[in-house]
Structure formats: C-alpha cells, structure tokens
Amino acid sequence: MTFKHKLSSIVQKNNSLVCVGLDSDLGKIPKHLxxxxxxxxxFNKAIIDSTYDLVCAYKPNSAFYEAYGLEGIAQLKKxxxxxxxxxxxxxxxxxxKRADIGNTNEGYARFVFDYMGxxxxxxHPYLGIETLDSFLKRLDKEVFILCKTSxxxxxxxxxLEVGKKPLYQIVAEHVVEKWNYNGNCALVVGAPYPADxxxxxxxxxxxxxxxxxxxxxxxxxxxxxxxxxxxxxxNAIINSSRGIIFxxxxxxFAQRTREEAEKLRNEINKxxxxx
Ligand code: OMP
Numbered sequence: 001m002t003f004k005h006k007l008s009s010i011v012q013k014n015n016s017l018v019c020v021g022l023d024s025d026l027g028k029i030p031k032h033l034x035x036x037x038x039x040x041x042x043f044n045k046a047i048i049d050s051t052y053d054l055v056c057a058y059k060p061n062s063a064f065y066e067a068y069g070l071e072g073i074a075q076l077k078k079x080x081x082x083x084x085x086x087x088x089x090x091x092x093x094x095x096x097k098r099a100d101i102g103n104t105n106e107g108y109a110r111f112v113f114d115y116m117g118x119x120x121x122x123x124h125p126y127l128g129i130e131t132l133d134s135f136l137k138r139l140d141k142e143v144f145i146l147c148k149t150s151x152x153x154x155x156x157x158x159x160l161e162v163g164k165k166p167l168y169q170i171v172a173e174h175v176v177e178k179w180n181y182n183g184n185c186a187l188v189v190g191a192p193y194p195a196d197x198x199x200x201x202x203x204x205x206x207x208x209x210x211x212x213x214x215x216x217x218x219x220x221x222x223x224x225x226x227x228x229x230x231x232x233x234x235n236a237i238i239n240s241s242r243g244i245i246f247x248x249x250x251x252x253f254a255q256r257t258r259e260e261a262e263k264l265r266n267e268i269n270k271x272x273x274x275x
Contacts, residue, residue, distance in 0.1 A: 191219020
C-alpha cells in the first residue's frame with residue numbers, strides 16, 4: 001500500500017490530521033523509564049499505544065536517536081518495527097532531512113526505507129531533481145521536500161526573490177510541475193508562516209503538505225488549518241512533537257499525551273470543513 005493510500009484511510013478512520021512527532025529526547029523522558037534497557041523505545045511504545053486511534057502519522061526525527069549512536073539507532077529501528085507490526089495502517093515519516101549527489105542518496109534511501117521501514121522521508125531540495133531518483137523511484141514511499149521551513153531565519157534564503165518570486169514558491173512550483181512525475185512528492189511548510197502556507201497550498205493543489213511548528217514554535221492551529229488543508233479538508237499533516245509527547249514527565253505521561261493529542265485533533269477538526 002502506498003503512503004498516500006495509508007494516509008487517506010487513517011485520516012478517515014481516526015478523523016485526524018494530527019502527526020505525533022517522536023522527538024524522544026532521552027534527557028526529557030520520564031525518570032522512571034530511564035532504568036529500562038531501551039528507555040527511548042519504552043517511551044515511544046507507551047506514546048504510540050496511547051495515541052494510535054487519534055493520529056494520522058508518526059514522525060520520529062532521526063537526530064534524537066543518532067545522538068545516542070548505535071543504541072539510539074537500534075531504538076529507532078525498534079520503534080519503526082513496532083509501528084509496522086502492531087499498527088501497519090499508520091503511515092510513518094522519518095524526518096532525516098537528507099539529500100546528496102545521486103550515488104550517495106541510494107545509501108540514504110536504503111537506510112530509511114529498507115532498513116528502518118519508514119513510509120516516507122524529509123529531503124532538502126537544494127541539489128535539484130537530478131539527484132533525487134533514489135527516493136522518487138520508490139513508488140510506495142512519499143518524499144517530503146522542504147519548501148518553507150518553520151525557523152525564524154527561514155526567509156534568509158527561502159524568501160530571496162528569483163525572477164520576481166520568492167525561492168520557496170519556485171521550489172513548490174518545481175515539485176508540482178517537474179518532480180512529482182511518479183505522484184509521490186509532498187511539501188513541508190512551517191506553521192509560523194500561514195500566509196506562505198496559503199500560497200503553497202494554491203500552487204500544490206491537492207499534494208500532501210506536512211506542517212510542523214505549531215505551539216512552541218509559534219504556529220496557530222486555526223491559521224494553519226485554514227491555510228493548509230486542500231479543497232476537501234484533507235492532505236495536510238499537522239505535526240506536534242514536544243507539545244504532545246512531553247505533556248508530563250511523571251508516571252501519567254502516556255495518559256497526558258493522549259489528552260493533548262485528542263485536544264489537538266479536536267481543535268484542528270473545529271476549523272476543518274470536510275467533504
Ligand atoms: P516541535 O516544535 O517540538 O513540535 O517539533 C517540530 C518537529 O518538526 C521537529 O522534529 C523539527 O525538526 C520538525 N520540523 C520543523 O520544526 N520545522 C520545519 O520546517 C521542518 C520540520 C520537519 O521537516 O518536520
């Protein structure tokens with residue numbers, strides 16, 4: 001099953017556009033888990049078991065696992081294996097923000113898709129389409145291209161005018177017109193920039209847009225939903241990481257995470273007109 005099929009089924013089933021970001025920083029997970037042999041995995045498993053019926057995707061960010069070397073990578077792998085075995089209907093994004101020359105990308109694609117078993121990956125667009133075939137040829141996988149990022153300095157390069165248009169709009173146009181030849185490209189636009197998100201949505205039509213940066217980074221749910229969903233109220237994946245997974249650092253963390261995920265799902269749905 002393709003990422004797209006998984007996503008549209010789970011969005012209907014769970015009535016949700018919420019992506020839980022598994023940015024499971026070992027320094028922030030509840031103390032009582034730290035004595036376990038795989039504390040990050042134990043944390044993720046509890047978060048997944050408490051939110052599987054409220055989400056449309058899970059997105060671990062590789063950085064929080066790579067930071068712990070072999071042990072971190074092993075726990076990331078256990079996390080993907082757990083989702084793929086117990087909740088195979090929920091699509092996953094490995095947020096790895098990769099991209100290199102074509103030959104090197106083959107290695108990244110094998111790690112992310114074959115070893116980890118992720119359904120999709122985040123990529124930088126800077127090297128151009130000529131390098132991206134290793135990812136795009138994987139027809140069942142989705143490729144998320146960074147378009148306008150959520151950080152305060154995103155505009156330094158992304159808003160630069162190139163031929164009277166900001167660079168991020170040109171990235172969106174390239175993805176829609178040239179890069180999506182296999183129908184498996186999607187975009188990333190940061191929640192703190194709803195006006196830009198709105199412009200990208202118009203360019204992207206019904207492509208999937210991953211929208212990180214609500215809450216702590218300043219994005220507002222109402223603005224993001226109104227600007228980011230497609231004409232059918234779909235194809236937006238709204239990510240929250242710290243705001244959901246670190247709702248509590250006590251024994252009740254899984255229940256508190258569930259409450260936050262449910263709150264976010266309901267808030268998003270308040271502003272989402274579905275057809
Ligand atoms: P929170 O701010 O804790 O919700 O985390 C946001 C997550 O989304 C982190 O894993 C970021 O690396 C990721 N992200 C952004 O915050 N901004 C972007 O522009 C792109 C991403 C991403 O690709 O997911």
